[in-house]
Structures are given as structure tokens and as C-alpha cells.
Amino acid sequence: MFVEGEIKSYIIERGFGFIAIDGESKDLFFHIKDFPNKSVEPKLGEKLKFRIVEENGKLKADQIVRLDLKQNTAALEDVPQQRSYSNNSASPRFNERNSKGRIFTIIGLIIIAVLAVVVYNKYQDYRQAQQLKAQQLMQQQVQIVEQQREALGDLPDRVLSEEGQRNLEDQTYLTNKPRSEKVSASIEKQNAVQHQQPSQFKCDGRQHCSQMNSRAEAEWFVQHCPDNKMDGDGDKIPCENDSRW
Template identity: 50%
Template structure:
């Protein structure tokens, strides 16, 4: 791991000196042979970056980088080599800029995909809720029509019958083409609308569906007459097969 420090002192005639390491109280030995640009004498206070290694039982600085030196020739003559660290700097900066650009593009793509996915999910939830509302409204409408056609039957019976009617026409409900009234319901509604007075029934000992002349008569018998055998599943709807209920 590289550390940083400053040249504390240097003995030019002996070629070594000491570095004041940042954040530490002890000084670190260095030799001129371990520094690049040996022809340029280290200056007191010059900033360095280095590794601490052990040699012959003592610690010293190695792989020294001189941070204060600018890119300049090692020798005064023309064609002298330039410091390797300064040549590498532009390449490092270009690589860093490219990595940042790629990262930014990746973040933009992720944000776009997230927005598209959320939009599709929201549309799906809206369609699902709309279909559920349509089914509820249609079932309520069927129940009201049954009340008008059949009288005040229990809500449980009306709801069960409404579900059967909905199940018999799922494609029309999904397509939004809901008929105003099922044919069977229209047939049951006409007698009530055309007649000014409801038919009068009375308990006369009949107990089976084969003895009933109408669905309304069967409803009257199971509600008011004892011993009837017309509602096997006890759901309040008598003679379901006979009257297509």
C-alpha cells in the first residue's frame, strides 16, 4: 500500500535521507537509488509517494514517486526520456472518463427499464380493477332484475343465481357487450308486468316439483307449506332443473 510523506532531510554526499511520513511520528529512511530522476536532487519538503519495505531488518521507502516534479527531461540534452508517471497520466484520465461515461449510460438504461415496467404493471392493475367493477355492477343489476321478476327472495339465492347468469356469458362481459336482460329473466318478468294482480296460491298437500305449474308456485310452497320436497340442496331455489334455475 502506498503512503505519502515529505522529505525531511537529505545528505547529498552520502545519497540518502529521511522522509516524514504523513500521520506518523517516526521518520523513514530512503536512498537516492530508489528514486526516479536521480539526477535531480531531492528538496526538503518535497512530496513523495512510496511503499514501506523491509531490508536487512530495517524499514525503508521503495517504489518512490516524486509528486512535485513536473513532466520534464531527466537530462538536459535533447531527446531525453520523459518521466514514466507523467506519460501514463493522460491514459489513466482517459480510462477514468470512459468508465464514468459507461456507468452513466448503464444508469440511464436501468431507469428507463424501471419506468416501462412500472407503467405496464400499473396498466395491468387498472384493467384488472375495471373488470372486477364491471362484474360487480352486472351482478347487482341481475339481482335487481330478479327482485322485480321473482319477488323478495333471500340475497343469498339472488346472488347465486346472478353468478350463474354471469358464468353463462363471460365473453360478453369481457368485451363490454352486456345484454340488458337475459332471455329467461325477460320471460319471468313479463307475467309480473302484464298482470295487475299476483297469482294466489294455497297449500293443498302437493310436495313435489312435478306437481308445480310455475316457479312462483314452487317458491310459495317451499316458503309456506310444510313437508315439501322441492329444494334438495336447501339453497332457497326450488325445482332448479324443472324451471332451469
């Protein structure tokens, strides 16, 4: 028959102790070798269930059952179930977070795709604008060539280009012509005018620019009347500093 009691004392070095039995005044001997789980040391006050047997003329505890250790083991066995339940309860939240993460990822990919399409369309518009501009320039060149042909006749493009080059060279020459050549051209022009028209001026003793009525009169006096003082630098151009003309 099994009886219950609790550990009253235990000597670790020697591996034995005594159990206090309920309703008994005398303690019962036990040895660690009779414990079912020797890896866990007996503790004072630990509750046991056992049989009382006789060995070598002495009573001792046998077939010991550790009641407190069994309860702790049962409690530990319940803990994984609770943890499993907790994990199961947390799973919906975890799944919900994963779902939100996937949704945000999809939205981000959609935004990137839209931006890529917009940038590509802008690039295509830019290329079309450049091509249109190049076509307009080509059309303008064709129109210029046609205008030259209308003005100069049905000539090859090379001739038209040479004609334009000659015009440009002539204009550049006139622009950069030396002052002396300009003066000679001016004098020749004046002489030609004088040969074409009779002179309306005459030498009457006037010598200064302030006495002249026009630049043409001053130029006539410089060319035909001696002792005038209107051409100080001798370049045949009188009254250069006179602000009236």
C-alpha cells in the first residue's frame, strides 16, 4: 500500500535522507537510488508517494513517486500548448502584416511603371520636336535656293553658292577698304557729279567752315579755291569736325 509524506532531511554527500509520514512520529529512511529521477536532487519539503518495505531488518521507502516533480512536469508539458496557442493567435497578425507589405510593394511597382511611361513619352515628344525642327531648317534652305534660282536663273546649287560667296567677299572688301581708297572713291564721285552738273559755287574769298552753307560747298571750295583753311589734315575732306552736317 502506498503512503504519502515529505522529505524532512537529505544528505547530498551520502545520498540518503528521511521522510516525515503524516500521522507517524518516526521518520522513514530513503536512498537516492530508489528515486525514479536521480538527475534532480531531492528538496526539503518535497512531497512523495511510496511503499514501506523492510530491508536488512530496517524499514525504508521504496517505489518512490515524486509528487511535486510530477506536477511540475505536467505544468511544463502544458506550457508548449499555451505557446502554440499564442503563436496561433499571433499568426493572423503576422499574415496581416505580410499582406500589407505585399500591397505596398505592388503599389510601389505600379508607381515606378507609371513614371517610366511618362518619362518615355516625354523623351519621344522631345525627339519628334527635334526632327520637326530639322525638317523646318531643311525646308528653309530649299526655299533660299529656290529664291536664288528665281533671282539668278536656273543655275546649279554650286554656282549659287559661289555667287553668294562672291557677294560676301565684295561686301567684306568694301567694309575693310582703306581710308585712302574711300577718299579717292569719294573724290571720283564728286568729280563725276561736277562733270555732269555745272558748278553753282564760286571762289569769293571765304576760307572757314563757319562761312560755308553746306558740306558740298565746303568740298567745292577745298578743290577749287586756294588759301582755304577747311582741310587741316590734307585728306581733301573738309570740315570733318563741323557738327552742322
